[in-house]
Amino acid sequence: MTENRIKIALTKGRVEKQILPLLDKAGIDCEQIKQKKRRLIFDSPKQPYEFILAKGPDVTTFLERGAADIGIVGSDILTEHRSTQYELLDLKTGQCQFVLASTKDFDPDEPRRKIIGTKYPNITKKYFDSLGQDVEIIKIEGSVELAPLTGLADAIVDITETGTTIRENNLKIYDYLDKVSTRLVVNRMSLKQHSKEIYTLVDKLEGVVTK
Amino acid sequence: MKNNLLPLGTRDEFGRRAVTKQKIISVVQRHLNQRGFSVISTPLLEKQEVFDQYQLGNYQMYRFLDPEGDTIVLRPDMTLPIARFLSSTNIPLPQKFFYVGDIFRISRKLSGSYNELTQAGIELIGYDSLKAELECLTIINKLSKKLLGKDVEIELGIADFAPTLLENITNDKNQQSEIAQALYDKNIPEYSKLIQNYSTASQYKLLKKWPRLFGDPESIFSELKEFDLSTELQDKLNNLKEIIKWIKQVMPEQSISVDLSSRAPQSYYTGLTFRGFYQDGNDYLFSGGRYDKLLANFQDQTEPAVGMGIDIDLIANLITPKQKSQKTMIYFNKDQWKKAESKLAELDNGILSLSETKKDAEIEAKNNNATLLDLTGGNDFD
Structure with missing residues (x-):
């Protein structure tokens, strides 16, 4: 029998920074990630876990293909990429919320087909579908706030933690959509193949999340 | 534009992989012929309506219009075409069929998945005896030994266990389906929220445990002992226990697990479900079960049926090719x-x-x- 190594795909950047203290608290060795330099794969001889660092959307791809057993990634990305894997734990970090925002003169009830700028076309479509509205969506990769300011779009759907960026850019929040937080996701087949190791990790983390 | 490019999600098979796949197919065919199954081959093209009942999951179908304006699809599944065939001919039942062929499922683009998949499978139509399920389990055991040199782990489930248990907990159909959905997807944050409504119910402890009710049969059954289940559920579980006892007698080496927390492979499943997986590999190699209402999609009269699919591509990925002979x-x-x-x-x-x-x-x-x-x-x- 081959040794059961569990591959954990961790979203690099903000999620990584927020989750490392939790992993530490749960007694998982992440020394190597802290001193990572430019490496992307981190193995520890002390435990059955091996970490890889990837961008959020790629974490879902690794998981869907079974190239990683566990993913740690924001629920915004899971929803947008229609993840079909098991979502076992809300890690309650990276908490923020989707909002509909625009300039102060925006009228959400104006009877016409609106143009919405967003990094999240699927979530935007779902939201406007629920309102019974058809909108034109423009996919934007970053600095979404620019869209209404430059006249590219009528409004934006984006995530915000405190609303500061939105306010500082003279935008106003018109509606609150789904809440977002970092989740622990497990590949369906991996959960069957390595249930003991995976649940050990989940239970350890759950213990430190709820405290 | 270059004229020698493949459509997204397809591939040519040549060399080692093509040889491996051909060998797997011939092992499967030989074994099923030997067991007296009749081969059946249905067209790649079907009318869209054949798959009305089919749950596509995360896939889409290739669709075309034929000259009459009807929508034609490339088959995403082999079972419904066989049901269509049986309902439109007077083939006397019971019958044992097997098939090998390609199915087409459009998965998310640029995700590394292929859209043309080779599948083999069996359909035992017109048998209501448990012997039909046991025949499938025997075939999983024998084929996995022949193909991989090792047993796969057989995972048993009951298609209507979750719906029946949920009916015992609430009459609210919406709640039933929301809880089932969160349970099957193991969306635990959502599931925990939903079951909060039943925190005073006698079954709350069971609800809390439910998402983890899979694994070693003995420990699952002993965990269930403390709960007061309806006789309907007890009967289903006893049936499952009987099957496990039978496997242990006939195939003592076979590793078995139970899963009472997962969705049946398709909505038309009605009884025992069984799947086979390997320690490597990112999906089930074998997947099947009983679906007594399958033919009801096409005709008034239902026929008891058990069937199973075998993922030839996945098995090909798992086989390490032997040293090439000179x-x-x-x-x-x-x-x-x-x-x-x-x-x-x-x-x-x-x-x-x-x-x-x-x-x-x-x-x-x-x-x-x-x-x-x-x-x-x-x-x-x-």
Whole structure:
């Protein structure tokens, strides 16, 4: 029998920074990630876990293909990429919320087909579908706030933690959509193949999340 | 635009992979022929309505319009076409069928998934005896040994366990389906929120445990002991226990697990479900179960049925090819054809060289990793 190594795909950047203290608290060795330099794969001889660092959307791809057993990634990305894997734990970090925002003169009830700028076309479509509205969506990769300011779009759907960026850019929040937080996701087949190791990790983390 | 590019999600199969796949298929065919199954082959194209009941999951179907304006699809599944076939012919039942062929499912683009998949499978139609399920389990056991040299783990489930248990907990159909959805998707944050409504119910402890009710049969059954389940559920569980007892007697080496927390492979499943997986590999190799209402999609009369699919592509990914055996390339003159032919029959790994000159034959042999056997005695033809 081959040794059961569990591959954990961790979203690099903000999620990584927020989750490392939790992993530490749960007694998982992440020394190597802290001193990572430019490496992307981190193995520890002390435990059955091996970490890889990837961008959020790629974490879902690794998981869907079974190239990683566990993913740690924001629920915004899971929803947008229609993840079909098991979502076992809300890690309650990276908490923020989707909002509909625009300039102060925006009228959400104006009877016409609106143009919405967003990094999240699927979530935007779902939201406007629920309102019974058809909108034109423009996919934007970053600095979404620019869209209404430059006249590219009528409004934006984006995530915000405190609303500061939105306010500082003279935008106003018109509606609150789904809440977002970092989740622990497990590949369906991996959960069957390595249930003991995976649940050990989940239970350890759950213990430190709820405290 | 270049004219030699493949459509997204397709591939050519050549060399080692093509050989491995062909071998797997021939092992499966030989085994099922030996067990007296009749082969059935249905078209790649079907009318869209055939798959009305089919849950596509994360896939889409390839769709076309035929000249009459009807929507035609490339089949995403093999079971419904066989049901369609049986409902439109007067084939006397019961019958045991097997098939091998390609199915088409469009998955998320640029995700590394292929859209054309090779599947084999069996359908036992018209059998209400448990023997039909046991036949499938035997085939999983035997084929996995033949193909992988090792047992796969067989995971047993009950298609209507979750719906029945949820009916005992609430009459609210919406709640039932929301809880089932969160349970099947193991969306635990959502699931925990939903079951909060039942925190005073006698079954709350069971609800809390439910997402983890999979794994070793003994521990699952002992965990369930403390709960007061309806007789309907008890009967289903006893049936499952009987099957496990049978497996342990007939195939003592076979590893078995139970999963009471997962969705049946398709909505038309009605009874026992069984799947086989391996420690490596990112999906189930075998997947099937009982679906007694399958034919009801096409006709009034229902027929009891059990069936199972075998993922040939996934098995091909898992097989490590054996060391290549040495091939012999036979070079000969046209008038030596008979001699070359008998050499070919005699050799295990012979190939006829169709090159005109010996020089070309040498290149041909090199491309095929073969040693050259020269029957001409050094005289080039002509």
